[in-house]
Amino acid sequence: MAKMRRLPSLHALKVFEAAARHLSFTRAASELCVTQGAVSQQVKLLEDQTGVLLFKRSGRGLLLTDAGQELARGVGDALAGLARCLERVSRQDLAGPLAVTTMPSFAAKVLVPRLGSFIEAYPQIELRIHTSSEVVDLRSSGIDVAIRHGAGHYPGLHVEHLFREEIFPVCSPAVAARLNHPADLANVPLIRDQDVEWAPWLAMAGCPGITPHGPAFQDTHLALQAAIDGQGVTLGRTVVAAADLAAGRLVRPFPQGVSAPIGYWFVCLPERAGHPRIAAFRAWIDHLLKRIA
Template sequence: MASIRPHLPLNALRAFESSARHLSFTRAALELNVTQAAVSQQVRMLEERLGTTLFKRLPRGLGMTDESRALLPVLTDAFGRIEGVLKQFEGGHFHEVLTIGVVGTFAVGWLLPRLKSFRETHPFVELRLLTHNNLVDLAAEGLDFAIRFGDGAWPATHNVILLDAPLTVLCAPDIARRLATPFDLAKETLLRSYRTDEWTGWFNAAGLDPWPINGPVFDSSRLMVEAAVQGAGIALAPPVMFARELQAELLFRPFDMEVRTGSYWLTWLKSRRMSPATELFRHWILAAAADAMATRGNDRSN
């Protein structure tokens, strides 16, 4: 093959890529809105520049050569990526996509009520939110960030704390009226999460000897608390994530005792470079979380 000179013509590459996908100069011409002769000429010019034959001219359509099979996927990927970026320039501004995996309880209880603020401040960042139940693979899922619950000990990621989230007893109003002391919990159905040590920790904080619990097990605190709202039992969950339900008196918090089993964290891969959109979101959510923690502290002191 002859040596390839730089600056291969973009029109010729586009004509080849379309012709190879359709195996037809005619269909490529319709797609590119040019004549069939123009497409054929562009492809022939590219063949001359590359010093090789890219198509077998058949009585009906075109046949691929080994060279065209090698070239097609590279060009298709390149043109697709270029098109994807160009689509982000809408209205004269660059729109950057940001993909975030969020544990469901945090998404509904804290993030969603604040998304309007982020959108108003950064209208050219397109957020894509995926929920998970604390099992997440940032690299495999193509995530820019994940928001997780735990102790922050994830070695492959940068981990910055967002919110402390101690757990306490939450229940429907009619159940709350039956609870004079923590000992009364022994007469009720206690709902459980997949983290088995939470109720034991709360019992210890309340000065109670733990007892066997046989209530339903949930893989989501959001689902578990919804069951509590409907009177199915008593949940142990972070009240900071259920402020609206508490304010509306759909839930009550009968006791002050709390147990700390983890916090909500913003995490991202150590190997991932920050883009303008990721920097914007990181600064925004850390500031919003700091404001929320400060407001919560003031409320407790008053």
């Protein structure tokens, strides 16, 4: 096998390509965040290594020699090909399925309305959403990631805290028009959600004597829908109520809120935490929750 010819410095080739594209050492230096002198030095190094003059100066500025034009085309094509190759290699491990389990309310109110941005960013990941109010065994279920709402105690798993919410009453604008003071909640149905207790908020608002009386739902998104439909007042949480509040389907009749005793957690198997698909979803969900908050 023939011995490969020794190539010039890749850094020098990158500097030359920028200078050739701009026909200016100054603009190349600005693009590469180096000094003009550094660009000139790298071009001189490349000329010494190749043994040919690459640039010539004219009254109109910097011009490429014939050899410089040929090298600029070759280097430009080679760098573009290298960039495409690196992109393909970096995305190979992203291609494939990613199974995520979460609560029905989080899927319905947070994930599904915003999945478009994930699909646009990672079209090669086949996202599969599994909803359950029960804790799913990640080792036996084939599920890659769980978004869980709880205290964060998941032994034997990789656990990262995502978000702790605020809890506050929400209702339709029509119902809110009848509420002037927290004590007025005694006169409307208080929709119950099994994940949220009314007692802490009522005590904070100075109405500990009010007993919630209204329909009870197992899933948060059903309680929110009942409130949207004017069936009463329920307790909203920062993340799951965000879209309905932003759209005006729900309003906060009172400004007071209390911190939720539990939060959201990103959970996966420890040996899978660094997998590219899981890491991509982790970064996306973190960005998503920061925007909502």
